[in-house]
Amino acid sequence: MKICIVTPDMVGPIRNGGIGTHVYNLCQLLAKHELTILFTSKVEEGISAGWKKAYQKRGIRVITHDSLDNRDPYKKAAPWEEWFLERSRRICEFLDAEHFDLVHFQDWHANGFYSIRSRRTGVALQNTRLVVTMHSPSEWQREGMQEWQTHVIPDMKMNFVERYCCQHADQLIAPSQHMFDWAESNGWKLAKDRRVLHCSYLEKAEKSVSKPDPDHLIFFGRLETRKGLGVFLDGLRLYNTRNSENTIRKITFLGKPGMHNGSKAEEILDELQAANPSWEIACEFKRDTHGAMQYLAESGGVVLIPSLLDNCPYTVIECIERKLPFFAARTGGIPELTAEERLFEPTREGVADVLERREKLTLDVSHAYSAATANHSWSEYHDTLQPLAKAPKAEQPLVSICIPYYNHPVYLPQLLESVDRIEYPNFEVIICNDGSPSPEANEVFAQMKKHYDRPNWTFLEKENGGVGHTRNHAAARAKGDYIVFMDADNLAKPPMLSTMVEAIQRSGADCLTCYFTAFEADTPPTGDEDIAYIYRPIGGSVAFGIVENVFGDANFIITREAFEGVGGFTPVRNASNEDWEILLNLAYAGYDVDIIPREIFWYRFLETGFSRVTNHYTNHQRVVRRILEDCPPAQREVLKDFALPIFYQFLELERQIGKENMAKLEVRPTPWHKHIYRFYRRMLKDPKYTRKKR
Structure with a gap:
């Protein structure tokens, strides 16, 4: 392979x-x-x-x-x-x-x-x-x-x-x-x-010492909170108070230094040495895997692995396979590897207890983990892999393209021409005029109706009800298994429908959005030189989708069942973000919403676009309305009056200093919310936070 x-x-x-x-x-x-x-x-x-x-x-x-x-x-x-x-x-x-x-x-x-x-x-x-x-x-x-x-x-x-x-x-x-x-x-x-599959292990063990040295303790692992540094030190202190005749001679810290409770491990160990001058504190920070194994084999010290949370740590596997004297915390996946008698609770009391019984430790123990078994399992896994089944040939079900139209006489002919060039054989087009007041817009609509006088092209007219209502009106006439929405000022790329249909069939998703290429001209783009920007939404969870549209644009494909399951678009007249709202509602209702990572249509960017001329607060309230209605009062208050406002403060800070500078700022130890607070205090001209001009 x-x-x-x-x-x-x-x-x-x-x-x-x-x-x-x-x-x-x-x-x-x-x-x-x-x-x-x-x-x-x-x-x-x-x-x-x-x-x-x-x-x-x-x-x-x-x-x-x-x-x-x-x-x-x-x-x-x-x-x-x-x-x-x-x-x-x-x-x-x-x-x-x-x-x-x-x-x-x-x-x-x-x-x-x-x-x-x-x-x-x-x-x-x-x-x-x-x-x-x-x-x-x-x-x-x-x-x-x-x-x-x-x-x-x-x-x-x-x-x-x-x-x-x-x-x-x-x-x-x-x-x-x-x-x-x-x-x-x-x-x-x-x-x-x-x-x-337990981790494999193929290293040959060096000959270990025959007798453990209980007066030498070895903390084995990264020196950080998760690996139990704090618990280990607290356990040492408790052991000291319990035992007046402390026989510990040396403590070695074998692993990379990290952080515990905001302090560097090196500083913590300096304090430990100062408080216990009789102990020899050895810091073995720079040894690689092989060097660490050599140290353990030669020292004979009793190894402690006091992790608060661990998966299948190689520290434990290496101790098992090399028959080293060790104790490990009863946490995470460690009990799946280790004999019960070598386990202890990851608490200060657990560490102190195991230190008191370290002198009775024996090397002849049977553990659950076996390198030979793990290695065989991994080899067998690869040897028995069957060839990938060929994906069945994608069907070509009927797809309904629904297009709301309102006062776009210049753009509608361009859109319909692009739709006519779509490389997919089985689709219908439903264009709905949402009561356009412009005579020119209505004249162009009539011309297009005459030009595309075909069985699978339907032209509807109705009183003005807003874009959400118009999309729903068109979708109600749709006969397809899948529905695709397009705005009248955008343009389809020839592979758009075939890509969407294959993607939704292969993935089994309920709704798929996609990337797009944006342009700004009144005339159709001719190539990459006309690209104004690329849009690549990440997708995301409901929690993230509440604060930011991570899902995509209204130019999506959706199953009829999912569309009807959330009641379609909400017919709100004076607010935008109807695409964000329905996509969030789909995810919130448990439908599978994903993204096709390809730019398969052209998006026309207009300064007069509805989302840019409507109130931002009203637009966002529309998006989260259904979720807020379902929230208990306390959660609703946290979301509406804290989480969303602080997110917008973050965006304002980001706008002022730029995303790249924000990224540089975010790698600093100072949490992002503190930067926002400082920014907020500077806006209030708080002298404590006002930067002095040099």
């Missing part, structure tokens, strides 16, 4: 974590295949340029994402996007050109987002199986770190794309049942085809 492993973490270019160790072992298992690794993070400073050679000697091709030459051709016209969205799009383009049989993605950073969406909607990677392994999604990490989201908008987007990958991958793998249970208990929808 031709296989690609896409990963933000790997042994070699960085001091890797668990994902990197998993990838390293997986590479060895897949050595008989044609294997490529696409590394998606930055190479750390000080890393030898020869780090790729260890892989190349085994016949493994290694590519870094920054070496990909598929830069966005629409970069100047495309909207600013988060780094992980741009990266996933470029990864998809690379994978599609390479024609792999199988791609392994990791959940963290959602490298597979664009690829999985493209495959789901039938626009790319149709012959490639896309697999995601759940290691440590961002939401799960924050729970373990006991932290709120710091950069709310990017974090919400990251949450969505990571969830999307785990829901729509062809297959989903987790190294522990815990990870599936955690995800489902937090409202995640997971792929139907999923399985638990």
Whole structure:
């Protein structure tokens, strides 16, 4: 098989974590295949340029994402996007050109987002199986770190794309049942085809010491909250108070330094040493995986792994396979690996208790995890993969294109000409004149009715009722299995309908929007040189869709059942955002709303567009009306009077300093809401927050 492993973490270019160790072992298992690794993070400073050679000697091709030459051709016209969205799009383009049989993605950073969406909607990677392994999604990490989201908008987007990958991958793998249970208990929808495969491990163990040294403790893992640094230190203090004759001689911290309760691990350990001068505190921060194993084998110290939340940690696997003296917290997926007698509760009392019984620890223990079994399971998984079933030939059901028309005499002929050139054989067109007052508009409408006097073209007229009412009126006459809405000032691209129909049939979605290319002229565009900008909505959850239209434009395809299920468009006269409203209502009602990641129609940008000449507050109130009606009073107040206003303050700050500068600002430790508060105080001319001119 031709296989690609896409990963933000790997042994070699960085001091890797668990994902990197998993990838390293997986590479060895897949050595008989044609294997490529696409590394998606930055190479750390000080890393030898020869780090790729260890892989190349085994016949493994290694590519870094920054070496990909598929830069966005629409970069100047495309909207600013988060780094992980741009990266996933470029990864998809690379994978599609390479024609792999199988791609392994990791959940963290959602490298597979664009690829999985493209495959789901039938626009790319149709012959490639896309697999995601759940290691440590961002939401799960924050729970373990006991932290709120710091950069709310990017974090919400990251949450969505990571969830999307785990829901729509062809297959989903987790190294522990815990990870599936955690995800489902937090409202995640997971792929139907999923399985638990404990992490593989192929390293040969160095000879360990025959007798443990109970006076030497080793904290093994990243020095941070999630890995139990705080619990470990609290347990040490409790143990001290319980035992006047403390025999602890040395404590080693083996892992990368991180943060705990806002403080750097290095500072915390300095305080520990100052408070306990009799202890030898050793900081082994710079050892790689192999160096850490060598240290553990030679020291004989008793290893503690006090994680608050963990999946299938290699720290535990390495201790099991090397028969090291260790205790691990009873949390996450660790109990699925470890003998009961080696477990302790991840509390200060649990740590203190295990320290008191460390001298009785024996090495002859039978654990649930077996590297041989795990390795066999991974090998068997790949060896028994069946070829992807060929997608059935897409049917060509009747599609009804519904077009509301109001005072656009110049644009309607252009739209209908573009519709007439659509490369799909089975559609009808329903154009509804919403009581246009302009004589010219009515004359053009009559001309078009005469020009397109065909059985599958219907021209309707009615009294003015607004765009939502007009769309509903047209849809009521539709005979198609699917309904597509188009505005009278936009233009269809020839593949629009065929792309939409294939996408909705392949995905099984209830409604699909799409990307578009925008132009500003009264005349039809002739090519890419006429592009004013590119629109690429991300999609998202109901929560994110409440504050921002992440779903797309009204130019969407929808099943009749879904359209009727939410009652169509609401006939509100003096407010815009009817497209956002119906798409949010669909998602809120549980319908599957997704996006085709292709620009398949032309959007005419008009300064006089309805959304730009109506009240922004009224428009947004329309969008969230149904959700607010369903909210209990307290939740309604939080949403209406806090969440939405603070979001608009964020947008105003973003408008003033620019999105790129906002992104730079957001990587600072200061949370985004504090920047908004400072901005707000400066608007009030608070001297404490007013910047002095230099």
